Structure formats: structure tokens, C-alpha cells
């Protein structure tokens with residue numbers, strides 16, 4: 202359990218390498234090789250990313266698939282797996298004296314390669330030769346879809362083609378094999394996610410204690426960021442959402458001052474030291490006590506979250522859980538007089554998407570939307586679950602059945618998006634199911650979202666990480682602290 206300020210300190214010039222034991226990376230690569238037939242698998246690590254000029258850089262974030270198979274968390278690396286020769290080579294440059302002067306000493310490539318179970322290492326300039334040799338003998342060169350333009354340009358130079366061709370020419374078989382493997386988390390990975398969640402629990406409880414009328418959103422965000430940096434020197438897993446305008450799904454502005462009547466959505470998570478993400482949402486009454494309306498909506502969302510977690514097990518289609526959440530939301534809104542009619546009929550037609558227009562959740566791992574860069578449909582859909590193009594369904598990131606070892610987020614919500622309500626009312630959309638005059642009386646309510654991170658187990662599921670106040674009583678108690 203993380204206690205603030207009690208983490209280990211290492212005063213040598215080198216930070217301690219944050220790696221799993223070499224055997225884990227070796228096993229992962231062996232399994233990948235056995236899934237794919239012939240040719241060369243090319244892995245391009247991320248490069249430094251300039252803010253406003255080359256030497257002023259964003260904090261470095263390694264590519265997640267590179268981290269998964271090769272572990273090394275620094276810029277300027279690439280790797281190949283030669284499936285025909287059974288050979289693995291890591292490419293990267295040893296630091297020269299100038300590098301040492303500016304950025305300090307670093308271990309040699311050879312030494313770093315051994316830490317992740319790779320015997321051959323060479324300078325980055327050698328990569329072109331390895332690729333050229335494979336292509337001369339007519340063997341295919343596979344790479345994963347690039348999501349940074351710098352990687353596309355690097356690949357275009359390497360393969361002697363244009364950026365546009367690079368961006369459409371990645372290997373789907375390679376991506377599918379990586380997704381199959383990364384979807385099922387090993388115990389070393391769920392442990393990392395739980396470490397991120399320990400920090401996230403501290404963040405959320407700190408936010409609960411700080412949130413009060415008159416405070417600015419960014420003050421609370423700053424307190425959460427301070428915790429993450431002090432404990433891991435790392436980053437949050439994504440830019441935090443902390444807003445009184447929680448009806449805006451990805452509202453990353455923090456400029457507002459909170460008032461007693463507001464609800465505030467806190468959707469924020471930390472990265473573990475080895476870059477595994479957490480993704481937690483809580484909704485707080487700024488006054489410290491939920492009023493009647495806030496309680497009513499909150500209870501529905503909380504019930505939907507409990508029901509979906511209880512139904513999560515191997516073989517359960519995530520789309521069915523999404524529909525279950527929609528049914529509970531609809532039933533609750535009918536009871537409150539905001540909707541009319543039968544909950545199953547409402548969900549079948551999609552009328553509830555006025556209040557719940559987004560998906561129930563997504564995969565979680567090294568990326569907060571895990572593996573989304575490899576192809577959202579490849580991650581969340583399969584041959585029997587195709588993306589539904591209707592409004593309110595097309596945003597679903599995950600629909601297919603889950604398997605043991607998957608880690609997913611479950612994040613139902615109820616949102617009052619005034620522009621959407623206005624448009625639907627004007628069109629008379631689902632007027633048999635939506636009580637528009639009543640809905641309009643809730644203008645300015647905002648939104649409620651609750652989100653936990655859940656591991657699919659042998660027979661069911663387990664909510665990962667330490668408990669984070671979620672019931673009405675727990676949240677009110679945490680806010681009173």
C-alpha cells in the first residue's frame with residue numbers, strides 16, 4: 202500500500218531500472234513469434250516529442266507495445282524479430298561523451314538488452330541493413346499501425362516509401378496477434394494496475410477532502426497531480442477530467458469555481474511506475490451532501506455499476522452489459538418521471554441514449570484505452586459483434602465477449618446535455634418515451650458517472666485496487682474528512 206512520502210529512495214545517478222524479470226519479456230516474444238508465420242516483425246520505439254523547439258520536450262512516453270515486448274523505457278530504440286531465423290535484435294545507440302555531458306551516463310545497449318533477455322544489440326543505423334536484407338530475399342516486413350507522425354516518417358525512410366503508404370500498410374495479422382496477447386493480463390500486469398490504483402485511491406480521496414464551495418477545479422487537480430509526481434515522478438494516465446460540467450464527456454478544462462449546488466465529476470487515474478494505467482470516476486456533491494435530485498440520479502448510476510460488475514464473467518458480451526446498464530438507467534428515469542414506458546422497449550429503440558450516449562467501458566492496461574492505437578475495432582469487436590452505427594451505440598469501444606484475464610473499465614453515467622435535449626425535443630424524437638417538460642426542469646444538472654477497473658476472473662470478476670468511496674454514505678463521509 203502506498204503511503205505518501207514513504208517510497209524507496211535511490212540516490213545513484215541511474216534511476217533503478219523498472220523492468221519485469223527478463224523471462225517475462227522472452228516468453229511474450231516467443232508466444233508472439235509462434236502466432237505469426239514468416240518474415241520480419243519490426244518494433245519502432247517512440248521518439249522524443251518537441252513542445253516548441255527540438256530540445257524542449259514533452260515528458261517521454263514509450264510506445265506501449267514496445268514496452269510490452271522489449272521493456273526498455275527510453276527514446277531512440279527499435280527492435281526486430283526475425284521469424285525465419287528465430288533471431289531478436291535490439292537497436293539503439295550507446296551514449297557518446299556529448300550525451301553524457303548533457304543528459305548523464307546510461308548503460309550500454311548490450312547491457313540493457315540482456316536485462317530484457319535479448320542477446321543481440323546494435324546501433325540504430327544497423328536497423329536499415331537488417332530490413333534491407335529481409336526485403337532482398339523477398340521476406341515480408343511487418344509493422345504495427347503508427348499513431349505518431351514521427352514514427353510514420355521514420356518507417357517511410359526505412360522502407361523507402363511515402364508516409365501515406367506507411368499509414369495504410371501496417372500488418373493486421375501482427376496487430377491482431379499483439380491484441381490477443383495484451384488483452385489477457387498476467388499477474389505481474391494486474392499487480393501494476395493495482396499499484397496505479399493505490400495512488401489513484403489517494404488522489405480521489407484527497408479530491409473528496411478538498412472539494413468544497415468556492416474552490417477552483419484546478420486547485421483540486423493540482424493536488425492530485427502533486428501526489429502522483431511526488432510518489433512516482435510519473436504522470437497521470439491521461440489528462441484528468443475534474444469538472445462541474447460533467448455532461449461533457451471529455452471535458453478537460455479546469456477553469457471553473459465550484460458552487461454548493463454543483464456536482465463535480467472526477468475522472469482521473471495515475472500511471473504505475475511501469476506505465477500501467479488506472480481509470481476511476483467518482484461524482485461528488487460540492488456541498489458535501491447530495492441533495493434529493495442528486496441522490497436519485499446517483500443511486501441509479503451506482504446500481505447500474507454494481508449490476509454490471511456482478512454480471513461480468515468470462516463469455517459475457519460487453520454489449521449485453523452495456524444494454525443492462527441502459528435498462529437500469531431507463532427504469533430509474535421512468536420512476537423519476539423523466540422517461541415513460543417500458544425499459545426494455547426504451548433500450549431496444551435507443552431512447553435512453555439521450556441520457557447515456559456513450560459506451561459502458563473499455564479495455565485497460567498499458568494504455569488507458571488499451572491498445573486503441575492498434576485499431577479500436579480489432580480490440581472491441583469480432584466477427585459476431587460488429588459496430589452499430591446508430592447514435593448512442595457507435596461510440597462503444599468494447600462489445601465482444603470478455604475473457605478471463607481481461608481488465609476493463611465499467612463506467613455507466615447519466616448526463617443532461619442541453620444541446621442534445623433541445624435538438625431531440627425539436628425533432629419530437631422518442632416523444633412517447635421522453636417526458637420533455639420534466640427533463641427541461643433538470644437543466645443545469647450536469648452529469649453523474651461512476652467508474653471502476655475490473656479484472657475478469659475464472660468465474661466472475663474482481664474490482665481491482667483498494668476501495669474508493671463510492672456509495673452515497675461513503676462519499677459524504679470522505680468529503681467530511
Ligand SMILES: [Mn+2]
Nearest residue numbers: 480610612652
Ligand atoms: Mn474510462
